[in-house]
Amino acid sequence: MKVPLADLRAQYYELKDQIDTAIADVIETGQFSGGARVANLEHEIANLCGAKHGIGVASGTDALILALDALGIGRDDEVITTPFTFGATTEAIARMGARPVYVDIDPDTYNIDVNRIESRITKRTKALLPVDLYGQMSNREALIAIASRYGLRLINDSAQSIGSTRHGIPIAVQGDASTLSFYPTKNLAAYGDGGMILTNDDEAAEVLRSLRGHGTHGHKYHYVRVGYCSRLDAMQAAVLAVKLPLLVGWNDARRRNAHVYNRLLVDVAQESGGELVLPLETPESFHVYHQYTIRHRRRGELQAFLKERQIGTEIYYPAPLHLQPAYTPLGYREGDFPISERVANEVLSLPIHPELTEEQVTYVSQCICEFQTSRVASSLH
Numbered sequence: 132m133k134v135p136l137a138d139l140r141a142q143y144y145e146l147k148d149q150i151d152t153a154i155a156d157v158i159e160t161g162q163f164s165g166g167a168r169v170a171n172l173e174h175e176i177a178n179l180c181g182a183k184h185g186i187g188v189a190s191g192t193d194a195l196i197l198a199l200d201a202l203g204i205g206r207d208d209e210v211i212t213t214p215f216t217f218g219a220t221t222e223a224i225a226r227m228g229a230r231p232v233y234v235d236i237d238p239d240t241y242n243i244d245v246n247r248i249e250s251r252i253t254k255r256t257k258a259l260l261p262v263d264l265y266g267q268m269s270n271r272e273a274l275i276a277i278a279s280r281y282g283l284r285l286i287n288d289s290a291q292s293i294g295s296t297r298h299g300i301p302i303a304v305q306g307d308a309s310t311l312s313f314y315p316t317k318n319l320a321a322y323g324d325g326g327m328i329l330t331n332d333d334e335a336a337e338v339l340r341s342l343r344g345h346g347t348h349g350h351k352y353h354y355v356r357v358g359y360c361s362r363l364d365a366m367q368a369a370v371l372a373v374k375l376p377l378l379v380g381w382n383d384a385r386r387r388n389a390h391v392y393n394r395l396l397v398d399v400a401q402e403s404g405g406e407l408v409l410p411l412e413t414p415e416s417f418h419v420y421h422q423y424t425i426r427h428r429r430r431g432e433l434q435a436f437l438k439e440r441q442i443g444t445e446i447y448y449p450a451p452l453h454l455q456p457a458y459t460p461l462g463y464r465e466g467d468f469p470i471s472e473r474v475a476n477e478v479l480s481l482p483i484h485p486e487l488t489e490e491q492v493t494y495v496s497q498c499i500c501e502f503q504t505s506r507v508a509s510s511l512h
């Protein structure tokens with residue numbers, strides 16, 4: 132049996148008629164940029180995520196850059212973030228001329244460890260930029276408390292967590308801004324790039340709308356600030372509008388798959404003496420499983436074993452950002468963030484997409500069990 136890590140075509144065939152019609156409609160009307168399609172989508176996504184405003188932009192990376200810019204983060208400011216994330220989180224901070232200041236992650240959720248943040252705050256700290264990794268929100272209430280105690284901005288990188296909640300509260304209710312990505316493998320995915328900034332701050336929303344359109348205000352050739360060319364393409368908005376009503380069901384299907392994995396792997400994980408660790412969904416979280424990420428001390432061997440059995444897996448992420456060449460000028464060294472370093476050596480994401488059948492999830496689980504038992508058997512000889 133073949134189990135791909137993602138299956139973008141399966142989802143397309145499920146929706147082919149609606150998607151094809153929506154794309155054709157954009158071409159027919161000739162409204163390729165802005166317009167009601169983009170505005171309606173912004174409104175609906177903002178509603179879903181608990182924000183007053185949604186500002187569509189060209190990518191999740193731009194969403195971070197524009198959010199930092201609109202909130203006044205710039206040269207020589209410090210932004211506290213996590214080294215265990217996709218590169219865009221740090222890249223956005225660096226692009227603004229600000230300094231990423233890393234805090235290690237929590238060993239169970241892999242999100243920023245809120246207990247380590249305060250010791251890293253200095254006079255230059257202007258913002259916190261946590262990531263809701265793999266589809267599980269970071270500890271918002273602790274982050275909000277720290278941000279308000281020290282007068283910091285809170286920007287949530289929610290690229291991987293659309294639809295998730297914590298204590299029943301959606302991703303964009305708390306903080307100054309939350310950002311989304313619609314990259315083609317995300318839970319809500321475009322057929323190309325796209326992103327959105329969500330905010331409850333009227334002033335920031337107005338600045339963001341200006342920033343994404345070359346810094347214009349009112350008239351299209353009246354520039355009030357140095358802006359960006361970062362529109363959410365109307366074609367992508369049309370695709371996303373077809374998919375949005377299905378997101379809740381897709382997230383539920385991801386959760387169902389995760390629960391099947393948990394059920395089938397719990398014993399073998401327990402018996403492994405810590406060699407195999409399953410993902411933790413905290414009781415307050417509604418995890419949307421953008422990734423179902425296990426840890427394994429012999430990750431390379433397990434990945435090869437699964438590959439031989441036609442099971443696709445991926446490593447998100449193989450090295451923490453403080454050890455990447457682009458960010459060595461920040462002056463961090465190996466050993467500075469031991470949890471991120473250890474986790475990066477052990478994580479392995481399994482297929483979790485909503486189109487998987489229970490049979491496929493069972494097959495992947497059985498192969499992992501087989502890997503564990505073959506190891507036990509060989510160590511007995």
Ligand SMILES: Cc1ncc(COP(=O)(O)O)c(C=O)c1O
Binds near residue numbers: 216219
């Ligand atoms: C945590 C995180 N932040 C930011 C981004 C950037 O989004 P995009 O690829 O849409 O620019 C991604 C997307 O991969 C992500 O996973």
